[in-house]
Amino acid sequence: MEQSRDYRKAYDELSEFLAKSHHIVLFGHKGPDGDSVGSTLAMRMLLESLGKSVQVIMAGGMPLNLRWMPGATEILQQGRQDEEIDKALSLSDLIICLDFNALYRIGPLLEERLRASLAQRSIPVLMIDHHPYPSDEFSWQWSCPEAAATCEVLTRLFLSPDERCIRLPEATDSTPLDPTQAEALRAKIATALLTGIITDTGLFNHNSSRPDLYELVAVLLRSGADKDLIVDKINHNHPESRQRLEGYILYEKVVVMPEIQSAYFVLTREEMERFETGAADTDGFVNKPLDIKGINCSAFFRETLDEGVKVSVRSIGDIAVNELCSECFGGGGHKNAAGGEFSQGSISEAVDLFVDYMRRHYLRPSKERKPAMGI
Numbered sequence: 001m002e003q004s005r006d007y008r009k010a011y012d013e014l015s016e017f018l019a020k021s022h023h024i025v026l027f028g029h030k031g032p033d034g035d036s037v038g039s040t041l042a043m044r045m046l047l048e049s050l051g052k053s054v055q056v057i058m059a060g061g062m063p064l065n066l067r068w069m070p071g072a073t074e075i076l077q078q079g080r081q082d083e084e085i086d087k088a089l090s091l092s093d094l095i096i097c098l099d100f101n102a103l104y105r106i107g108p109l110l111e112e113r114l115r116a117s118l119a120q121r122s123i124p125v126l127m128i129d130h131h132p133y134p135s136d137e138f139s140w141q142w143s144c145p146e147a148a149a150t151c152e153v154l155t156r157l158f159l160s161p162d163e164r165c166i167r168l169p170e171a172t173d174s175t176p177l178d179p180t181q182a183e184a185l186r187a188k189i190a191t192a193l194l195t196g197i198i199t200d201t202g203l204f205n206h207n208s209s210r211p212d213l214y215e216l217v218a219v220l221l222r223s224g225a226d227k228d229l230i231v232d233k234i235n236h237n238h239p240e241s242r243q244r245l246e247g248y249i250l251y252e253k254v255v256v257m258p259e260i261q262s263a264y265f266v267l268t269r270e271e272m273e274r275f276e277t278g279a280a281d282t283d284g285f286v287n288k289p290l291d292i293k294g295i296n297c298s299a300f301f302r303e304t305l306d307e308g309v310k311v312s313v314r315s316i317g318d319i320a321v322n323e324l325c326s327e328c329f330g331g332g333g334h335k336n337a338a339g340g341e342f343s344q345g346s347i348s349e350a351v352d353l354f355v356d357y358m359r360r361h362y363l364r365p366s367k368e369r370k371p372a373m374g375i
């Protein structure tokens with residue numbers, strides 16, 4: 001399989017850290033998605049097969065449509081299992097961060113806990129990720145912005161020498177699995193990895209035109225990944241309240257501004273409460289306005305519990321929403337999928353910042369413009 005990066009070298013470097021560690025903590029970013037859950041759970045299974053003791057820690061609720069993933073409900077949640085989190089951190093001799101590029105992305109409270117623990121005892125903090133602009137605060141990092149998902153990066157790291165399957169690392173300090181157990185474990189890991197690839201590409205809608213990505217999908221299917229199960233659980237597993245909230249947003253809330261190729265919508269805390277929906281279950285809504293012809297950028301503004309505003313932006317083509325989120329909302333992400341936060345003012349001021357940025361950078365020449373339409 002063609003690959004410009006030296007994944008073998010990365011695997012050997014990672015293995016050196018693993019060989020010296022017994023209690024490993026894995027972090028995913030705040031507000032888990034399919035790639036952060038898939039990559040951390042796959043990594044946990046791989047490390048446990050090596051005889052390591054592993055805990056996964058995250059902040060933000062687990063979306064209902066990811067709870068089926070083996071091990072998802074055992075993830076330690078900031079705010080709910082703080083004692084267990086502190087215990088896991090105090091025992092740990094290695095931290096691995098997956099699917100984010102800077103420590104603040106685990107959320108402020110969890111970051112505080114982690115930094116307090118690292119101040120007591122310095123241990124290696126590794127990062128494996130696919131977001132551009134990685135920070136330099138890690139002991140070792142394997143950052144691959146060209147990858148569609150962190151799960152793609154892990155699949156490449158753990159490719160078998162013949163590149164047909166995922167390899168289970170060879171344990172030196174635990175009893176080897178019998179072939180049936182190994183096959184079942186490989187299938188579970190492959191399912192977790194394929195989940196991250198499927199969700200981060202929006203079911204192969206975006207960031208998924210490289211032929212070698214499909215070679216990796218073949219590797220995962222050959223390793224036993226259950227693609228039909230993933231697609232079913234991801235798509236057909238939402239609470240009724242989410243469906244109703246989605247209908248409400250599309251009918252009443254989306255504001256369409258063709259002159260700046262954009263649409264946006266805001267959601268207040270009162271509305272979230274009215275629809276009995278948590279933030280975790282609004283994932284994916286921001287993509288919907290992109291279905292409108294001529295709309296190449298969509299933004300979702302949501303009031304958070306701490307009176308701030310969470311911003312999610314998606315785009316099609318050349319509109320670089322990571323630059324927008326970095327300039328306006330202290331955030332970042334990928335070119336076509338990014339986010340940030342706004343705490344300096346009201347939600348409508350956050351919207352004004354967005355609209356102003358889009359006017360400055362992406363205003364359509366006037367002959368192409370159509371009148372603005374508020375729905």
Ligand code: 5GP
Binds near residue numbers: 131339
């Ligand atoms: P989402 O809109 O689903 O929260 O995030 C979309 C993408 O933007 C993800 O790749 C996510 O990691 C990134 N992202 C979301 N929020 C932030 C943020 O506050 N800061 C940074 N740097 N990236 C973010």
Ligand code: MN
Binds near residue numbers: 035099130150
């Ligand atoms: Mn990702």
